[in-house]
Amino acid sequence: MGIAERRAREKAGIRQEILDAARELFVKEGYEATSIRKIAHKAEYSPGTIYLYFEDKQAVLEALGDEMFRRLDQRMQAIEQDSWGDPLVRLRRGLRVYIEFGLEHPHHYCLVFMLPPEQLSRPMDPLKLQNAMASFQHLVVMVQSCMQAGSIPVGDPQEISQALWAGAHGITSLLIAKCGFPFIEQGRLIDRVLETLIEGIRNK
């Protein structure tokens, strides 16, 4: 019964080849410029073949988004589990990592967090949602640690985590999308946002 396994291995291999080609195009050119035909050409397959391994273009790029989620998840987990020091400092570091991660992978960040609704009209299948939730959950845990340590007032961890996420996402997406706006020095602005958020949840 080694044949079926080999087939499955090959199938997964080709899928990966397609993803590699797609990623290479995507990180350089972004969503619009990454066409099925270009992906197929780079992976040395015909356009039709892509549809044997992915439902449509959206599915290909969603797979790239998943890769990003997993890497973000790892970084956040690393910070969450570093249990030394003030949990508030850890929380702040987590938010900073989130922002820096987004700025390092702007196209990926747009793909996952900024695509307008008409493009994600399909209601975000539960599996991917679980993935996104996992990444977000690290933030919730860090907020809970702060509450337990008495660094911030006790309250609804979901509420506070979502507010913090909004803040971090806000500066990340603004810096990515509105690069024409005359922002003050980027590092100082990020510092100020983090300062505001942390101070904001400390004093209630």
Place this chain on the structure above:
Amino acid sequence: MGIAERRAREKAGIRQEILDAARELFVKEGYEATSIRKIAHKAEYSPGTIYLYFEDKQAVLEALGDEMFRRLDQRMQAIEQDSWGDPLVRLRRGLRVYIEFGLEHPHHYCLVFMLPPEQLSRPMDPLKLQNAMASFQHLVVMVQSCMQAGSIPVGDPQEISQALWAGAHGITSLLIAKCGFPFIEQGRLIDRVLETLIEGIRNK
């Protein structure tokens, strides 16, 4: 010389007809679904005619974005000039109006604030930038009022205004783009974000 004027009036009229058609499609369907051919058909012109009045599709939709900026500007100005009461309350109301405005016009908000960089690769011509700056400037004035009134510590108004904008933009764009995510009740989340931002700039 009435002829040239009539010609100019007609030209402006047709331009407006095109914009009206584009707006109607855009608010219902969003960026992708609003095609030049659909606009032309709705305005009862041929596709080529659009290009006699606008440089390209991007220019048509940018004009819609300008309309939005002007209306946002009016609302912000109304709040800024209402000089009664605590300036901090006014600032908070301004931020809330910004968020609500975005949620009322999600496609417009995406168009102006969330389009990924590959689509706005042209470096945001200075006139439009001035427009955006005008809207933002109201926020700066409100922050300065707070400083003068002693409601918040004295600091760089640009820095604080940009941080506040990031926060307001964050929750607005998240709620628009990630409508699949299990957010807590929207009103409560917005309140929490505003609370966090205001408390954050008060204490430092």
Place this chain on the structure above:
DNA sequence: TGCCCATGGTGAACAGTGTTCATTATTTCA
């Protein structure tokens, strides 16, 4: 009034897009 020219609108055409599907080639199993 009759003519000419310039302006404005047209719609076919170009190069590209995502997606589908009948046809072909390859591989597996009897």
Place this chain on the structure above:
DNA sequence: TGAAATAATGAACACTGTTCACCATGGGCA
């Protein structure tokens, strides 16, 4: 080796933004 199943193809469809040779209509002039 022959039959059946599977995989890959690339042409075709319906769309996209954009350009441009063509034509008609209206204004100025003799």
